[in-house]
Amino acid sequence: MELFISFFLLLTLPLFTLIIRYITVSNPNNNNNNKLRPPPGATGLPFIGETLQLISAYKTENPEPFIDARVAKYGTVFTTHVFGERTVFSADAETNRFILQNEGRLFESSYPSSIANLVGKHSLLLMRGSFHRRMHSLTMSFANSTIIKDHLLVDIDRLVRRNLEMWTGRILLMDEAKKITFELTLKQLLSIDPCEWSENLRKEYMLVIEGFFCIPLPFFSLTYRRAIQARKRVTEALHLVVRERRLERERGVKKNDMLAALFDNDCDDVMFSDDEIVDFLVSLLVAGYDTTSTTMTLAVKFLTDTPSALAQLKEEHEEIRARKGASLALEWDDYKSMPFTQCVVNETLRISNIISGVFRRAITDVRIKDYMIPKGSKVFASLRAAHLGQDNFENARVFNPWRWQKTSDSTNFMPFGGGPRRCPGHDLARVALSVFLHHLVTRFSWVAAEDDKLVFFPTTRTQKRYPIMVQRRNVVE
Numbered sequence: 339m340e341l342f343i344s345f346f347l348l349l350t351l352p353l354f355t356l357i358i359r360y361i362t363v364s365n366p367n368n369n370n371n372n373k374l375r376p377p378p379g380a381t382g383l384p385f386i387g388e389t390l391q392l393i394s395a396y397k398t399e400n401p402e403p404f405i406d407a408r409v410a411k412y413g414t415v416f417t418t419h420v421f422g423e424r425t426v427f428s429a430d431a432e433t434n435r436f437i438l439q440n441e442g443r444l445f446e447s448s449y450p451s452s453i454a455n456l457v458g459k460h461s462l463l464l465m466r467g468s469f470h471r472r473m474h475s476l477t478m479s480f481a482n483s484t485i486i487k488d489h490l491l492v493d494i495d496r497l498v499r500r501n502l503e504m505w506t507g508r509i510l511l512m513d514e515a516k517k518i519t520f521e522l523t524l525k526q527l528l529s530i531d532p533c534e535w536s537e538n539l540r541k542e543y544m545l546v547i548e549g550f551f552c553i554p555l556p557f558f559s560l561t562y563r564r565a566i567q568a569r570k571r572v573t574e575a576l577h578l579v580v581r582e583r584r585l586e587r588e589r590g591v592k593k594n595d596m597l598a599a600l601f602d603n604d605c606d607d608v609m610f611s612d613d614e615i616v617d618f619l620v621s622l623l624v625a626g627y628d629t630t631s632t633t634m635t636l637a638v639k640f641l642t643d644t645p646s647a648l649a650q651l652k653e654e655h656e657e658i659r660a661r662k663g664a665s666l667a668l669e670w671d672d673y674k675s676m677p678f679t680q681c682v683v684n685e686t687l688r689i690s691n692i693i694s695g696v697f698r699r700a701i702t703d704v705r706i707k708d709y710m711i712p713k714g715s716k717v718f719a720s721l722r723a724a725h726l727g728q729d730n731f732e733n734a735r736v737f738n739p740w741r742w743q744k745t746s747d748s749t750n751f752m753p754f755g756g757g758p759r760r761c762p763g764h765d766l767a768r769v770a771l772s773v774f775l776h777h778l779v780t781r782f783s784w785v786a787a788e789d790d791k792l793v794f795f796p797t798t799r800t801q802k803r804y805p806i807m808v809q810r811r812n813v814v815e
Contacts, residue, residue, distance in 0.1 A: 377709045379417030397796030410585025419537040425716040429723030431750040438757035448699035458617025477762040487670040512803035515631035523626035527596040542568045576616045637686040640737045652779045681742040687753035691722035784808045
């Protein structure tokens, strides 16, 4: 969830924040601790800093033009001034790990209050301290490998098959992948199978998601106004589900999903309110919906553009299908027998970097390398810059899944963040992507319907939602 929201910050601060922040923060004389040596850099123009350079840079095909230019000039840790605030950028993997692992001690998550309008003030993203630890642990306990093996894998396999059965001719892969991931997430959270209600809810969610990338001023932004209205409809629908499930629970009906876990996790005689549960569910639906579907789409694009990798992936999955037959659902042992698939998953996560990085604020003076980060400073840990750094990965900007056959070193690889806020659904995302690729390559052949390039702002995605022409293979069920 956190990775999905992070880059939203670069679009959300209104003009008055630019002015206030510039006056109170950008002047180093306002900091009494002038002896501290912050990372080098430039603050650009008054008020707007280097904001315009950042936005214009990401309109190019270079995935990290803004950071690349400053790393070449200042090094992998530098200071800039974007969207109203001095910000320390880190493109250094070691520094990023340090920042993420010291959540709550040296740094804290830092997001504008306007985000709560869409994700809800009780979302996992906005929680802090012991309550965040409790809810993060609960979420991880319901998406770990044991739960996936014993309960979720069968649903993942079934729902992927169901959606692929309807594929024919020209499809927009991004849209189809979003249907799959939304249905998977809804099943995991609420035990709801695909139906007219779920499809209507998904359409409302699409409007909510669009609002993440707008200035949060409903009076000026029609898209944001629609997002707020859509969120209201989504929460109303989920409130009805929560109330009905509470009544079912009183009647002794028990389901094995995240909502049941929330009911069961009440402690100290204090139950979660319906508002708290709904906000929590909204944020988890957002997290599971967009990032995983985009990764699915980009994996297919990278494989299509790399025929040798696609051929090896097909060979691996044809062996699994031949061993068990096409009609049988994938099991845990099948998932564990996909070594090259995991190489493809890793490389897709590394090179796509759906969200560029995460924001923190220093809660005390922090020494990093040869610099001091003053208390109160905004910090941006760029995961994408580290993943695409030539010092960390050879030919780092080339899709090469075979690199993962040679190394298991993950010290520079943090696609799901790190520390106490590491994405709790990381195992689930890997399994869903692996199952999707299995059924795709064993059931279909395809070609790109038209040229479609990657764009990197505000998140990594394809410009045209990646249209492909699919042809069903002869598969005996």
